[in-house]
Amino acid sequence: MSVIANGLSRVRYEIVSYFRQGDSVFFTFLFPLVMLTIFAVAFSETPFGPPGEEVSAARFYLPGMLAAGVLLSGLQNMSIDIAVEKSDGTLKRLAGTPLSPISFFIGKIGQVLVTGALQAALLILVAHFAFGVELPTEAGAWLTFAWVFLFGVSTCAILGIGLSGLPRSGKSATAVIIPIVLILQFISGVYLSFAMLPTWLQNVASVFPLKWLAQGMRSVFLPSSFEAAEPGGSWDLAGVAIFTGIWLVAGLIAARLTFRWIRKDA
Amino acid sequence: MSMDDVVEVRGLRKTYRGGFEALKGIDFTIERGETFALLGPNGAGKSTTIEILEGYRDRTGGEARVLGVDPQHGGLGWKARIGIVLQNTGEQPNATVREQLTHFAGLYPRPRDVDKVIAAVGLTDQARTRIRRLSGGQRRRVDVALGIVGNPELLFLDEPTTGFDPEARRSFWELIRSLKREGTTILLTTHYLDEAAQLADRAGVIAGGRLVALGAIDELGGADARVPIVRWSEKGVVREERTQRPGELVARLAAKGEPERLEVIRPALEDIYLDLVREAAA
Known part of the structure; x- marks a missing residue:
């Protein structure tokens, strides 16, 4: 079917273009890796975690960086990309071709899935081989990682489509999107230990999906002794699934309602 | 249709x-x-x-x-x-x-x-x-x-x-x-x-x-818009006349002595277009 075939052709096209765009490779693809390296090196002598169960900075920060990567590859990359394409006429051009919007989104989401997966793989490999982070050995943990990752990337990508309508022009896209992404990272346990945040801020962060993704990632990569430090003393994977799911559905509705190839009577 | x-x-x-x-x-x-x-x-x-x-x-x-x-x-x-x-x-x-x-x-x-x-x-x-x-x-x-x-x-x-x-x-x-x-x-x-x-x-x-x-x-603009224009100067005043027979007009003018700054203009598409747009604006 040509909608699918065109969508797959878009995936390839989008991925090639993505990796040829130097700034997006740095700010969305390599950024979490750079941050992980900084934390691992800066706090190389500092133990993290409950007494007797301490882990290295690299291990402590890996889950947060994976969650941040999902947010950057999905939400940030997608929303800025579409906002820019809207204002530079790319979408107008596509609107004049027999490309279905469904194929267009297969292309975008495919690109996000592939680049997000490469990014996660790179983070895990560097954490393991460069910083000696122990990786889980049970299949169950990797299964959790897989669903949290896939669910998270899809949700963030869909939310990115919805957010792409927020900036008024392609030029303001980074200025509008990056602060949102940055604030979310600070309150959701990516850069700052979530357990250290005041309860009210934890409650605010719990409304947004990033906190749940970071929590899901911690459940995979941190020892079970860390579970007690979570709000409610549990990894709460059901909560991860429910909150991410709610945002996914909300994002789908928002994208369906707000996305247009062009503003017809601007 | x-x-x-x-x-x-x-x-x-x-x-x-x-x-x-x-x-x-x-x-x-x-x-x-x-x-x-x-x-x-x-x-x-x-x-x-x-x-x-x-x-x-x-x-x-x-x-x-x-x-x-x-x-x-x-x-x-x-x-x-x-x-x-x-x-x-x-x-x-x-x-x-x-x-x-x-x-x-x-x-x-x-x-x-x-x-x-x-x-x-x-x-x-x-x-x-x-x-x-x-x-x-x-x-x-x-x-x-x-x-x-x-x-x-x-x-x-x-x-x-x-x-x-x-x-x-x-x-x-x-x-x-x-x-x-x-x-x-x-x-x-x-x-x-x-x-x-x-x-x-x-x-x-x-x-x-x-x-x-x-x-x-x-x-475009109709046949009238394409009628040639003969333009010349008389005592420093620019005169012009549209005629289907510019040669005749030029001969008549020349009979009274060499006309100053004489030209015969066949309106090009651009002249016709500018006329049309000017008329519409007026």
């Missing part, structure tokens, strides 16, 4: 939010295989008209049919039959010319051969160059190539040669003539009257949201 009309427009009106009336009722048709030029000053309504026909804008009133379909509701099958070259469009700067064309060709059911299209727009040497490294004129040729790569029945060209050097413009004209020979119907807007005269079978002149003239290029 005849079977051979590719574009039919009746009483087309467009009022923008805020009340600006861009089109105040426009009628014209374009037959299959014809090249039709829409002329007019900036802001006259040319782009509004072409964008309504391309499906980018909704009309406020009147009728529009493009390939038998209301462009407001043109689906993907309809889009596969048209080609659009917009005034300005973003290119994927990171793709090469060949990648970009191959990708777009893949979206159409019966595309043209990509290498032939690249050759036709004169970019064979740049086929493997990323679009961001092309000059402005070369990027414009990529736009044109993307417009024709789907092998459209109807091609929209909105000011296609803006920014071309004279040589590029001439080779572009040659390309359009070859599309015409293959039977492509073309709707062209342009500021360059020589371009319209070179390419179009018929033209319409839009001014102030109305069609002020419509017809074959060499009949």
Whole structure:
């Protein structure tokens, strides 16, 4: 079917273009890796975690960086990309071709899935081989990682489509999107230990999906002794699934309602 | 509407939010295989008209049919039959010319051969160059190539040669003539009257949201507009007279002694066009 075939052709096209765009490779693809390296090196002598169960900075920060990567590859990359394409006429051009919007989104989401997966793989490999982070050995943990990752990337990508309508022009896209992404990272346990945040801020962060993704990632990569430090003393994977799911559905509705190839009577 | 009309427009009106009336009722048709030029000053309504026909804008009133379909509701099958070259469009700067064309060709059911299209727009040497490294004129040729790569029945060209050097413009004209020979119907807007005269079978002149003239290029403005003008000076005052027999008038003038600064002017398309636009503004 040509909608699918065109969508797959878009995936390839989008991925090639993505990796040829130097700034997006740095700010969305390599950024979490750079941050992980900084934390691992800066706090190389500092133990993290409950007494007797301490882990290295690299291990402590890996889950947060994976969650941040999902947010950057999905939400940030997608929303800025579409906002820019809207204002530079790319979408107008596509609107004049027999490309279905469904194929267009297969292309975008495919690109996000592939680049997000490469990014996660790179983070895990560097954490393991460069910083000696122990990786889980049970299949169950990797299964959790897989669903949290896939669910998270899809949700963030869909939310990115919805957010792409927020900036008024392609030029303001980074200025509008990056602060949102940055604030979310600070309150959701990516850069700052979530357990250290005041309860009210934890409650605010719990409304947004990033906190749940970071929590899901911690459940995979941190020892079970860390579970007690979570709000409610549990990894709460059901909560991860429910909150991410709610945002996914909300994002789908928002994208369906707000996305247009062009503003017809601007 | 005849079977051979590719574009039919009746009483087309467009009022923008805020009340600006861009089109105040426009009628014209374009037959299959014809090249039709829409002329007019900036802001006259040319782009509004072409964008309504391309499906980018909704009309406020009147009728529009493009390939038998209301462009407001043109689906993907309809889009596969048209080609659009917009005034300005973003290119994927990171793709090469060949990648970009191959990708777009893949979206159409019966595309043209990509290498032939690249050759036709004169970019064979740049086929493997990323679009961001092309000059402005070369990027414009990529736009044109993307417009024709789907092998459209109807091609929209909105000011296609803006920014071309004279040589590029001439080779572009040659390309359009070859599309015409293959039977492509073309709707062209342009500021360059020589371009319209070179390419179009018929033209319409839009001014102030109305069609002020419509017809074959060499009949535009009517026979009166083409009556030669004899101009000369008498005691420092410029005199002019329009006559079908300029020779006779010149002979009569010369009989009274050599007239000062004598000239006989046959109005070119540009003079006729400027007259039409001036009249519409008055």
